[in-house]
Amino acid sequence: MEFSHVPVLLNETIEHLNLKAGGVYVDATLGGGGHSEEILKRADCRVVGLDQDEDALNHAAKRLAPFGDRFIPVKSNFRNIRKVVYRLGLDAVDGVLMDLGVSSFQLDNPLKGFSFQHDGPLDMRMDPQNPKTAADVVNTYPEKELIRIFYEYGEERYAPQIARAIVKRREKKPFTSTLELAEEIIRAVPAKARREKHPAKRVFQAIRIEVNDELSSLEEGLVGAVEVLKPGGRIVVITFHSLEDRLVKNFFRREENPCICPKDFPMCVCGKKPRLKVITKKPLVPSEEEIEKNRRAHSAKLRAAEKLSFA
Numbered sequence: 001m002e003f004s005h006v007p008v009l010l011n012e013t014i015e016h017l018n019l020k021a022g023g024v025y026v027d028a029t030l031g032g033g034g035h036s037e038e039i040l041k042r043a044d045c046r047v048v049g050l051d052q053d054e055d056a057l058n059h060a061a062k063r064l065a066p067f068g069d070r071f072i073p074v075k076s077n078f079r080n081i082r083k084v085v086y087r088l089g090l091d092a093v094d095g096v097l098m099d100l101g102v103s104s105f106q107l108d109n110p111l112k113g114f115s116f117q118h119d120g121p122l123d124m125r126m127d128p129q130n131p132k133t134a135a136d137v138v139n140t141y142p143e144k145e146l147i148r149i150f151y152e153y154g155e156e157r158y159a160p161q162i163a164r165a166i167v168k169r170r171e172k173k174p175f176t177s178t179l180e181l182a183e184e185i186i187r188a189v190p191a192k193a194r195r196e197k198h199p200a201k202r203v204f205q206a207i208r209i210e211v212n213d214e215l216s217s218l219e220e221g222l223v224g225a226v227e228v229l230k231p232g233g234r235i236v237v238i239t240f241h242s243l244e245d246r247l248v249k250n251f252f253r254r255e256e257n258p259c260i261c262p263k264d265f266p267m268c269v270c271g272k273k274p275r276l277k278v279i280t281k282k283p284l285v286p287s288e289e290e291i292e293k294n295r296r297a298h299s300a301k302l303r304a305a306e307k308l309s310f311a
């Protein structure tokens with residue numbers, strides 16, 4: 001299968017990473033290697049590229065082979081960024097990029113089971129070694145738990161109706177394919193909801209987040225990223241839905257202003273010191289021109305922050 005993924009907010013990412021010759025940058029979501037390639041072209045630096053999907057990693061390693069030992073591929077979840085950096089014998093790095101979610105390659109490959117439009121196995125694992133698949137979630141989670149996931153991770157208003165329909169149907173025959181599930185979701189929502197976005201979009205997002213434990217990975221990855229950054233180093237995060245964006249925004253805010261003392265205290269006694277300065281007070285979004293060329297970019301938001309010198 002052809003690997004095609006157009007990097008989102010490419011110039012904005014490069015600009016906010018503030019690249020310098022001799023620097024070391026972690027691309028924590030290597031994917032097709034588009035962002036990494038541009039980083040390697042724009043500065044005489046090194047890139048450590050992480051992905052939990054071995055197919056993505058192998059493809060990107062081939063694409064970036066011309067850069068020789070300036071590119072270091074590592075199969076890992078970015079929640080382990082600290083371990084990866086220290087194992088490579090590095091004390092700290094100059095920048096970290098996270099371009100979240102799945103790549104077009106993963107979405108368009110029916111065998112990975114991410115798409116509600118192409119039929120494939122109910123899988124959705126970015127890392128095939130992860131024991132939990134989408135089929136496990138859909139066929140074994142209690143109804144209450146499905147409702148919670150659809151509400152929390154999909155912000156799906158028809159969560160109870162969809163969860164009920166899934167549980168009723170699986171009692172007769174467990175779900176095995178993406179289209180079976182998508183069709184059941186379509187039947188479960190009221191007719192007016194079928195006219196809006198594809199009714200399965202939010203539920204598929206929710207199941208994908210659950211299968212890959214995406215929000216905890218992100219939280220842990222952000223903590224690790226701040227720790228491995230050198231003073232003055234930058235972290236750039238591109239998100240694709242409001243849950244991720246809120247998590248990043250709140251994390252950056254807490255790191256910029258961590259004091260937990262009551263507001264009426266004359267001075268800080270909690271001792272918590274800021275570690276980041278937020279560079280993007282509002283998130284950057286793609287231009288209309290970029291969205292026209294690449295539909296996938298339409299929900300992207302970029303936030304960047306810099307590690308403080310005394311952190």
Ligand SMILES: C[S@@+](CC[C@H](N)C(=O)[O-])C[C@H]1O[C@@H](n2cnc3c(N)ncnc32)[C@H](O)[C@@H]1O
Nearest residue numbers: 007029031032033034035051052053077078099
């Ligand atoms: C949106 S794509 C990145 C595309 C890339 N920036 C490019 O230009 O081609 C996201 C990639 O990150 C990987 N990924 C997502 N979450 C991850 C995590 N927690 N740890 C490691 N890799 C992750 C996915 O497998 C996918 O290949």
